[in-house]
Amino acid sequence: MIRKTIAASAVALAALTAGCSVGSTTAAPASSAPSASSAAMPKSEPVSLDIPSIDAHSSLVPLGLNPDNSVQVPPVSTPLQAGWYENGPTPGEVGPAVVLGHVDGNKHKGIFYRLKEMKPGDDVDIARRDGSTAHFEVTKVDQVPKDVFPSDAVYGDTSDPQLRLITCGGAFDRAEHSYVDNIIVYAHLVNGSH
Structure with missing residues (x-):
């Protein structure tokens, strides 16, 4: 289940570039049908991201909350650095x-300059501190106006391990x-390996 700290403490995600917000984390939980993904992995910090289809490779830094709850x-001086929201599931x-x-x-x-080019079926690999790799497969890519950011779809509870990439x-x-928009990539875990 999505950690209560997301809904309880975060009001909005901050800009990824000047003035670019990516929606509220105070969404009501959204139910999600189980997918054909593999069993969940134990908690472990992610350390790097690899997306071969768009040649995106980065270490991952933890991202917390600013004083304004974003x-x-x-x-922005290191635009090729990606980060993960540490108050959510790993x-x-x-x-x-x-x-x-x-x-x-x-x-x-x-790092996500080519995110909009991703397609269903593309792979996303995230190496984790415990030595395992979480292998995700893209299921959907959306481009949505910021003022109608789909908070429920992005942050709502799911019954399986999923991933959201946002820029x-x-x-x-x-x-x-x-x-004016956000690009959101949705993916589900297909397997985890050591």
């Missing part, structure tokens, strides 16, 4: 683990210094 993001545990990355920053492409997307609103 999720911290890696510095990748491989039951529930939706959340990984955040920049689309761009500091006038360079970010900014769509047009860049120069007046607001913000992207």
Whole structure:
């Protein structure tokens, strides 16, 4: 089940680039039908991310909450660094683990610059501190306006281990210094290995 700290303590995720918010974590739980994924893995911090289809490879840093209850993001000065929301499930545990990355920053492409190119069936591997790897398969890729961010679908309880990859997307609103959309990749665990 999704950790209560997500719903209880987080109001909104912070910008992945200037002014780019990615929705509230105060969603009501959403039920999710069981998938054909493998059994859940025990809790273990994720240490790195590998997405071959978009040539994205990064270590993972833990992201907590800022004083305003928004999720911290890696510095925009290091746009190729991805991070995981440490108040949620770790990748491989039951529930939706959340990984955040920049689309761009500091006038360079970010780790999730090509996230919008992902397709169902693509692989996402997350190496964990216990020496295991959580192997996920993409089930859906969405581009949604920030003002209708699907909090229930992203943060709601699931009966199996799932993963969400989130970045900014769509047009860049120069007046607001913000992207107008979010790109959200949904994936489910297919197996975990040592």
